[in-house]
Amino acid sequence: MRNAMCIGAAVVFLAGSGWVAGADVIEPGAPATVVYYLRSGSTEREGCFPPDLGDGTCGCPVRGGFDLRGTFRVAVNAPTTGSQMYTVTSAHLRVPAIGRTFDGDGRYQSSNVAPPSGRLDLNMTFDRTGEVVRWNSDSSGVVSSPVVRATLVSAPACFNMVLTIRATSLLSDWNADGQVTVGDLFLFLKEWFAGDGDADDNGATTVQDLFTFLRAWMGAA
Ligand SMILES: [Ca+2]
Numbered sequence: 001m002r003n004a005m006c007i008g009a010a011v012v013f014l015a016g017s018g019w020v021a022g023a024d025v026i027e028p029g030a031p032a033t034v035v036y037y038l039r040s041g042s043t044e045r046e047g048c049f050p051p052d053l054g055d056g057t058c059g060c061p062v063r064g065g066f067d068l069r070g071t072f073r074v075a076v077n078a079p080t081t082g083s084q085m086y087t088v089t090s091a092h093l094r095v096p097a098i099g100r101t102f103d104g105d106g107r108y109q110s111s112n113v114a115p116p117s118g119r120l121d122l123n124m125t126f127d128r129t130g131e132v133v134r135w136n137s138d139s140s141g142v143v144s145s146p147v148v149r150a151t152l153v154s155a156p157a158c159f160n161m162v163l164t165i166r167a168t169s170l171l172s173d174w175n176a177d178g179q180v181t182v183g184d185l186f187l188f189l190k191e192w193f194a195g196d197g198d199a200d201d202n203g204a205t206t207v208q209d210l211f212t213f214l215r216a217w218m219g220a221a
């Protein structure tokens with residue numbers, strides 16, 4: 001009941017504020033550095049992925065599918081023939097279920113030619129140990145600006161972590177498909193009620209996230 005009252009209050013507040021839902025548009029002259037938000041479908045898996053050493057010395061279960069959340073910042077570099085390079089900074093990712101964190105930076109490259117593809121490379125420490133690990137994706141990720149999709153693996157080793165990235169520059173694009181629709185609203189509310197609605201990415205799901213999301217959604221941001 002309390003949550004329902006909060007939603008009602010938020011909708012009334014926003015309706016009175018004059019915000020109007022709009023289409024997903026990336027305006028020319030957008031800020032040079034854009035924040036990307038990891039959303040539903042972003043996961044972390046870890047364990048001993050095949051092929052292992054083949055002698056049983058690297059046998060361990062793969063666990064995960066844990067939700068991966070957080071943000072990174074993207075800056076556009078000068079275009080090159082056939083591709084566009086971006087600088088990635090301030091990557092702060094976390095796995096709330098197991099308390100794991102990833103921090104670092106890197107680069108993103110998208111192809112200018114069909115079929116669409118992209119590659120994400122991040123150098124990150126995990127759990128603030130200070131050890132820098134390089135995570136790379138292959139180039140088969142589907143790219144549909146303003147979305148970044150990639151599956152990252154660390155350097156070949158017995159034990160590995162796989163990071164699936166579904167990131168969007170639109171705060172209210174909750175399913176990270178590059179568009180803001182009513183489906184994002186329903187998905188956000190479903191996940192917010194389930195405790196996974198950290199729209200402002202401060203590490204906790206609260207009533208403030210409801211207002212933050214609705215404000216962005218009605219402004220199509
Ligand atoms: Ca969407």
Ligand SMILES: [Ca+2]
Nearest residue numbers: 198202204209
């Ligand atoms: Ca929050």
